[in-house]
Amino acid sequence: MNTDEAPAVRADVPGTFAHSVLAERHPALVRQVRDATPYPPAVRGALDGLLAEITDGTVAPLPPDAHDARQWDAWGAGTAVGRPWYDLTFLWGESYFYRRLLGAVGYFAPGVRQGLDPFAPFKDAELRGTAVDEELAALDALAEHPERERADALLGAALWGNRADLGFRITAGETAPGGAAQLVADERERLWDMLPPGDDPAATVHLIADNAARELVPDLLLLDHLLHTGRAGSAVLHVKPYPYYVSDATAADADAALRRLAAAGGAAGEAGRRLWDAVAEGRLAIGAHPFFCAPFGYAEMPDDLRRHLATATVTLLKGDLNYRRLVGDRLWQPTTPFADRAAHFPSPVAALRTLKSDVVTGVAPATVAALDASGEPWRVTGTHALVQVAGADA
Numbered sequence: 001m002n003t004d005e006a007p008a009v010r011a012d013v014p015g016t017f018a019h020s021v022l023a024e025r026h027p028a029l030v031r032q033v034r035d036a037t038p039y040p041p042a043v044r045g046a047l048d049g050l051l052a053e054i055t056d057g058t059v060a061p062l063p064p065d066a067h068d069a070r071q072w073d074a075w076g077a078g079t080a081v082g083r084p085w086y087d088l089t090f091l092w093g094e095s096y097f098y099r100r101l102l103g104a105v106g107y108f109a110p111g112v113r114q115g116l117d118p119f120a121p122f123k124d125a126e127l128r129g130t131a132v133d134e135e136l137a138a139l140d141a142l143a144e145h146p147e148r149e150r151a152d153a154l155l156g157a158a159l160w161g162n163r164a165d166l167g168f169r170i171t172a173g174e175t176a177p178g179g180a181a182q183l184v185a186d187e188r189e190r191l192w193d194m195l196p197p198g199d200d201p202a203a204t205v206h207l208i209a210d211n212a213a214r215e216l217v218p219d220l221l222l223l224d225h226l227l228h229t230g231r232a233g234s235a236v237l238h239v240k241p242y243p244y245y246v247s248d249a250t251a252a253d254a255d256a257a258l259r260r261l262a263a264a265g266g267a268a269g270e271a272g273r274r275l276w277d278a279v280a281e282g283r284l285a286i287g288a289h290p291f292f293c294a295p296f297g298y299a300e301m302p303d304d305l306r307r308h309l310a311t312a313t314v315t316l317l318k319g320d321l322n323y324r325r326l327v328g329d330r331l332w333q334p335t336t337p338f339a340d341r342a343a344h345f346p347s348p349v350a351a352l353r354t355l356k357s358d359v360v361t362g363v364a365p366a367t368v369a370a371l372d373a374s375g376e377p378w379r380v381t382g383t384h385a386l387v388q389v390a391g392a393d394a
């Protein structure tokens with residue numbers, strides 16, 4: 001299907017989800033960041049400037065000496081600068097907003113704040129929280145179950161862990177994602193068929209991570225299960241090269257989650273120590289390609305990343321934003337075949353995603369009809385999820 005058949009998601013229509021992200025979520029986030037850290041006057045001023053710009057102003061350029069100014073020019077900054085923020089496509093505008101926010105807090109510039117994650121206070125609180133304790137303790141009860149049941153439980157934890165998205169909670173509130181858990185597409189069987197248990201050292205699983213802390217912990221436990229049961233001989237965890245979409249995982253977040261797991265008791269601690277060894281022995285690698293923070297879909301990924309992902313037996317792709325980037329950030333008919341939209345991906349791919357934006361494909365017509373008839377905003381509330389697989393039959 002030609003991408004021109006579905007319009008790109010834009011943020012310029014009041015009442016749409018994308019518009020609410022620019023109009024409500026981004027300003028709220030700038031204020032939260034400013035309040036979460038004792039920033040000096042220059043940083044507070046820069047954050048206030050960004051707030052004014054995204055509220056009433058037009059898109060400003062990066063400083064000409066920014067390390068990535070040329071990269072963003074190549075990514076289209078030249079045509080965005082000077083336009084109202086609401087004129088940009090949703091994906092481009094969101095990505096550039098996070099880049100600018102990091103610039104405002106001095107993340108990239110030489111100085112004392114270089115490399116300090118402005119979202120760390122939120123991520124740290126979540127990783128230390130009792131909810132993670134409870135989830136880790138629950139792992140002990142799994143040990144007695146047959147392998148397939150454990151695999152499904154861990155897959156479910158990684159899938160629903162995607163609700164733990166701090167950006168989402170800024171507008172949805174803590175309680176919103178707790179509604180009826182429902183899969184709008186369920187291709188778990190096809191996923192497991194690609195990774196039979198046993199000793200297959202050649203099987204490699206790549207996991208393109210989404211959020212840190214409460215999502216990354218179950219992601220890591222899932223990878224441990226795949227490695228420990230021989231469903232995979234090696235794994236690669238792809239994280240973001242810099243803080244992004246509030247809670248997206250970076251390499252620092254991966255280290256923190258591994259420490260949290262390794263220090264836990266019971267089955268979680270055992271898994272954590274196995275993962276630690278897997279990293280030390282090179283069976284679990286962590287990557288952070290710059291393209292993971294690019295404002296484009298994965299169809300446009302550069303050749304080096306394409307070649308790397310092509311080595312995967314299957315790539316597990318987590319979360320809402322990764323899904324938008326996989327199928328294209330466009331208003332597809334929800335019945336559009338997922339396999340068609342994901343055919344460009346260099347390896348078989350399985351999307352594990354709770355629905356938090358308008359983009360969705362691969363849902364059966366009867367399911368769409370029932371969901372639409374319910375009157376619920378099922379695409380954006382995080383109460384529904386999907387497991388979809390493409391490229392498995394090639």
Ligand SMILES: O=P(O)(O)OC[C@@]1(O)O[C@H](CO)[C@@H](O)[C@@H]1O
Nearest residue numbers: 021165167168319320321356357
């Ligand atoms: O990718 P994630 O963490 O599952 O969700 C990211 C998200 O909260 O942010 C975007 C809007 O800012 C949406 O795609 C989605 O709702």
